[in-house]
Amino acid sequence: EAGVAQSPRYKIIEKRQSVAFWCNPISGHATLYWYQQILGQGPKLLIQFQNNGVVDDSQLPKDRFSAERLKGVDSTLKIQPAKLEDSAVYLCASSPGTGPAYEQYFGPGTRLTVT
Amino acid sequence: GENVEQHPSTLSVQEGDSAVIKCTYSDSASNYFPWYKQELGKGPQLIIDIRSNVGEKKDQRIAVTLNKTAKHFSLHITETQPEDSAVYFCAFNQGGKLIFGQGTELSVKP
Secondary structure, eight states: OOOOEEEOSEEEEOTTOOEEEEEEOOTTOOEEEEEEEOTTSOOEEEEEEETTEEEEOTTSOTTTEEEEOGGGSOEEEEESSOOGGGOEEEEEEEESSSSTTSOOEEOOOEEEEEO | OOOEEEEOSEEEEETTSOEEEEEEEOOTTOOEEEEEEEOTTSOOEEEEEEETTOSEEEETTEEEEEETTTTEEEEEEOSOOGGGOEEEEEEEEETTEEEEOOOEEEEEEO
16 A cells, blocks of 8 residues: 655745645545654644645645635645745645544655754 | 643663653543654654553553553653664643644663
């Protein structure tokens, strides 16, 4: 079974530029998560999708971050404009269902550096 | 609120020794407590989890214990091996999402 795919793996941009990350979850997984992991910290949930609907985006900085999951499969996360404090690893995860009964499978992440 | 404290932040052991990592959480309604292992350049991977109706769970060299009254849970790794070297995260559920600890960097020296 193929795992969660993410691209690009690394990205360096200047502040105020925009950037987009892509995630392809495990086939058949209904739930998709985007996490932000700042160096030396644990992952922090940004947004959770169930199929193509948003379940939780309470910690997404909506003035600059946006995410979509068209057709309930792939997802993109966008930052516009980027700030220095956005430097982090952005992790995508998927699970077959929603809630603690289901294991979350993580992708390798995209490391973003904002200069 | 969302709060989990994880200790220690770094842990160095000799191969064959045991390692223990502890976490304290804030939400008394939490009922799911997973542990994730993250190797360099990779995403976190679930290694063991425990639910609130169980006090202890073992899987080969790994065990997790849960004390709901005190709101803390621990990861125990016995007979550590160099390939156990990684960052370990505890987590608990709050509503439908996971809250992660700050991580423990475990180094197993041959």
